[in-house]
Amino acid sequence: MSRRPATPARATHRGRTTYHHGDLPQALRDAATRLVAEHGADGFTLREAARSVGVHHAAAYRHFADKRALLAAIAEEGYVTLARRMQVADAAAPVTDVLERVRRIGAAYVAFARKEPSLFALMTGPRLNEDGRFPSLEAALRGCVDALEAPLRAGQASGIVRKGAVGMQAMTILTLLHGYAEFVLTRRIQVKPTRVAELLATLLEPALRGLQRH
Amino acid sequence: MSRRPATPARATHRGRTTYHHGDLPQALRDAATRLVAEHGADGFTLREAARSVGVHHAAAYRHFADKRALLAAIAEEGYVTLARRMQVADAAAPVTDVLERVRRIGAAYVAFARKEPSLFALMTGPRLNEDGRFPSLEAALRGCVDALEAPLRAGQASGIVRKGAVGMQAMTILTLLHGYAEFVLTRRIQVKPTRVAELLATLLEPALRGLQRH
DNA sequence: ACCTGAACACCGTTCAAGT
DNA sequence: ACCTGAACACCGTTCAAGT
Numbered sequence A, B: 001m002s003r004r005p006a007t008p009a010r011a012t013h014r015g016r017t018t019y020h021h022g023d024l025p026q027a028l029r030d031a032a033t034r035l036v037a038e039h040g041a042d043g044f045t046l047r048e049a050a051r052s053v054g055v056h057h058a059a060a061y062r063h064f065a066d067k068r069a070l071l072a073a074i075a076e077e078g079y080v081t082l083a084r085r086m087q088v089a090d091a092a093a094p095v096t097d098v099l100e101r102v103r104r105i106g107a108a109y110v111a112f113a114r115k116e117p118s119l120f121a122l123m124t125g126p127r128l129n130e131d132g133r134f135p136s137l138e139a140a141l142r143g144c145v146d147a148l149e150a151p152l153r154a155g156q157a158s159g160i161v162r163k164g165a166v167g168m169q170a171m172t173i174l175t176l177l178h179g180y181a182e183f184v185l186t187r188r189i190q191v192k193p194t195r196v197a198e199l200l201a202t203l204l205e206p207a208l209r210g211l212q213r214h
Numbered sequence C, D: 001a002c003c004t005g006a007a008c009a010c011c012g013t014t015c016a017a018g019t
Helices: A023-043 A048-053 A057-062 A069-093 A098-115 A115-123 A140-159 A165-185 A193-211 B026-045 B046-053 B058-061 B067-091 B099-117 B117-124 B141-156 B168-187 B193-211
Strands: none
Touching: A023 A048, A023 A057, A023 A069, A023 A115, A048 A057, A048 B117, A069 A098, A069 A115, A069 A140, A098 A115, A098 A140, A098 A165, A098 A193, A098 B117, A115 A165, A140 B168, A165 A193, A165 B058, A165 B168, A165 B193, A193 B168, A193 B193, B026 B046, B026 B058, B026 B067, B026 B117, B046 B058, B046 B067, B067 B099, B067 B117, B067 B141, B099 B117, B099 B141, B099 B193, B117 B168, B168 B193
């Protein structure tokens, strides 16, 4: 542990002088995240990721079981980022206007999908999850549900939102958000970039009305 | 056009005696549909499709520009089937109970996704649509929207459903349906197979309430 | 313990040549 | 007009061997 250079993080393919890589797992995750964003998850290859960090392609197998395991790792990182963005959006809204909070959280979900379309597709698509592998990914939606439950619970407490299972109310919103995000990404809904949030608000309207008391 | 065998459709790899295939494009579409269902769109290869119908793999390029074009063709067929299933489900519901009709149409959408998960993922996923190719696929959702608009329009006429843009109301429902289908397929929502329709009805409830008058 | 070399069994795509 | 042979430039994965 002392033979390594003082700044192992800078030991990239340009400047690597040692046989061992500084932190190859993280370097591969970073490269994969970048390459997926550039070429899509379909165009991503393990060999290019290894090349871009300056190691032999077989080296990746010391740290990840296979290509899918590496992709699953970056998908998990994506879910953490997504949940954080939703929470930040919530915090920026007036605390007592719970419906507006839900709208802002929703806008953050869709904005993330539009900003990182390939990562979002990887995170939510069937590529990693059709079989039972990566159960951590199956639970990854938890953070998004939590973000939506906060304003809904507050709304129930203040009497704005109907009493009932807050988890179900959150899932109603989340399924709608997700379907909208997917349709926008795949051009099934053709909407001008400047109008994405506006259309989302329109589509959310009936669901929000149905969640209100009276 | 007279040198071909009398039953060109039976000219498969087992019994083919002529140099020319009976209807290679359709045979390739059929093989692709079957193989995608078996191994998923990720596991699908052009070479295996060609092998399974008994032609050289390069022969496919006479009829389809590339692998994606073949997949786009079967995705389009899938949308036709899906829209038909939704219409059939609608027809099976009591005509005047427009909300029940929407529920049944929704159940048909989700049932299709569960019955043909790989085809559904191919149809709705970004694999074929991230660039602007295959505009016919972008319009393919039209049939699904139409199916939902019918009961909503009837509901507006009979005063059960709020007045307003019926297209927006249909998209509210459809985005929710699609998000739910995706979450179920990718195990983001863990629900027993027997409870899928029931949970859908629960999640739809707020949206349906919001669409009603009063 | 971590990485490389070399190999295996595949792909998608192209293009000249066969029927 | 339609299909095949042969080739090209890749993949993911494995495993013995190097440091």
